[in-house]
Amino acid sequence: MFDLDAIEKDWQEHSFCLNEEDIIEIFRSEGATLNKYLAEINEYRQKTHVEIEISPEERLLANIFGDSEIQKKIENADQLREKLEKEFPFPVKKHLSKENQKRVVEGCLDMVFDSTREWYDFFNGNLSMEKIYYVCLEALMNSVKYAVHCEKPIFRLYISKSITRNIIKHIAKWEHLSYREVYEIVFNIINDDAFFFEKKNISCHYENIEESQKPSKIFHHLRNETDEFNYVNQVSSNEFMKDYNQVLSTLDDDSRMIMQLSFDQNGYRGLTSREIADYLGIDCERVSNIRRKAIKTLRKDPVLQGYLSKTI
Numbered sequence: 156m157f158d159l160d161a162i163e164k165d166w167q168e169h170s171f172c173l174n175e176e177d178i179i180e181i182f183r184s185e186g187a188t189l190n191k192y193l194a195e196i197n198e199y200r201q202k203t204h205v206e207i208e209i210s211p212e213e214r215l216l217a218n219i220f221g222d223s224e225i226q227k228k229i230e231n232a233d234q235l236r237e238k239l240e241k242e243f244p245f246p247v248k249k250h251l252s253k254e255n256q257k258r259v260v261e262g263c264l265d266m267v268f269d270s271t272r273e274w275y276d277f278f279n280g281n282l283s284m285e286k287i288y289y290v291c292l293e294a295l296m297n298s299v300k301y302a303v304h305c306e307k308p309i310f311r312l313y314i315s316k317s318i319t320r321n322i323i324k325h326i327a328k329w330e331h332l333s334y335r336e337v338y339e340i341v342f343n344i345i346n347d348d349a350f351f352f353e354k355k356n357i358s359c360h361y362e363n364i365e366e367s368q369k370p371s372k373i374f375h376h377l378r379n380e381t382d383e384f385n386y387v388n389q390v391s392s393n394e395f396m397k398d399y400n401q402v403l404s405t406l407d408d409d410s411r412m413i414m415q416l417s418f419d420q421n422g423y424r425g426l427t428s429r430e431i432a433d434y435l436g437i438d439c440e441r442v443s444n445i446r447r448k449a450i451k452t453l454r455k456d457p458v459l460q461g462y463l464s465k466t467i
Contacts (some may be wrong), residue, residue, distance in 0.1 A: 157285035163268045166261075173262030175308035181259055182304035187249045195246035196368045203239040211394040216462060218418055219453045248303050259299045263314060267291045270318045282358035288321070294321035294437075330357060398458050409435075410449040417446055 173181075182188050209232045218223040251259065271288045279285075294317040304310065327337045340357055402413050416426045416434070428446070432439040455460055 157288070159271060159284055159288060162288075163265075166264050171264055173259065175310060177262065177312045178259055179308070181255050181303060182251065182302075183306070184247060185251055185255060187251050189303050190459075192246065192248055192303055193398055197265055199243055199246050202243045203236065209233070212399075212462060215399060215418060216459065218424070219450055219459065250303070251299065252391055256296075256299050259353055261294055263299075263311065266314050266318070267295055267310060270315065274318075274322055278359055290321050290325050291318045294318040297321075304330070308372060322363060326357060343459075374431055378405075395462055398462070402453060402459060406449055406452065410452075413442055413446050414449050424431050 179188075179347055183191075209229050213225055214229060216222070219377055245375045250256075267288065270286060270291045273286045274291070275282065295314055298314050302310070302313065323334060323337050323341060326332075326341075327334045330337065337357070384402045403414055406414065412435070413431055416431045426434065428442045429437050432442045435442070
């Protein structure tokens, strides 16, 4: 028989509770903090800095005009960057050791007890307290395992939000609903979308549910959440990209589409002629011809020619 009170009493008598500062110090002791990670990123960027930086603007111009001087510059910069990246790998986020993960989890179990009771009351006792307890515990363990601490006293708030997300995620899986649907049901959000016109109810009958089910039988869309940071350095001017897109807009639909698929916004080559042909459902040779004519048109544009003279 599951007894939350007995579990909590045993924890209170034989364990400990960590406050925000205690938790921060544990993360600091292993360098598993955001400031530490950003410092390593900055050091990496200094070590791998290439004096000859190549902007998306220059790559696009080189692809359009075929200028050998710019292409050589790009080739040299790319080779140097590749060499530096081999010598200095991109920093990996540090996480707590298993020992300290267990320590933080144990020191924050009070949140699991409190959250279990809150969610049990929220569902009016219709959802098993034991099931809620393990969902809350799972959220705590994952939070501690994957977190990189920002060194602000908000870790317990982070755990609370993680528990809420995990509760909704599991109900979505058990009910075969989307995360969004369950979120709106739980928080009584009124949505005018036709897809949600007919509001669904949560059964809370999960006692005998199988945790492993075929993906084909579970249609639920979980939010795409990530802690990753984008440190790509955009060295091209906004002015050039605005002018480049403006020139593309003067082309016919096929030419504009093929140019956009051929080169991405960073100036690198995108899809091949064969891939574009398959995507648009046209002949591969026709793709090549349209792109060739489009590039000839762009080469004659005085605005782009002006940019070319600045890069040489």
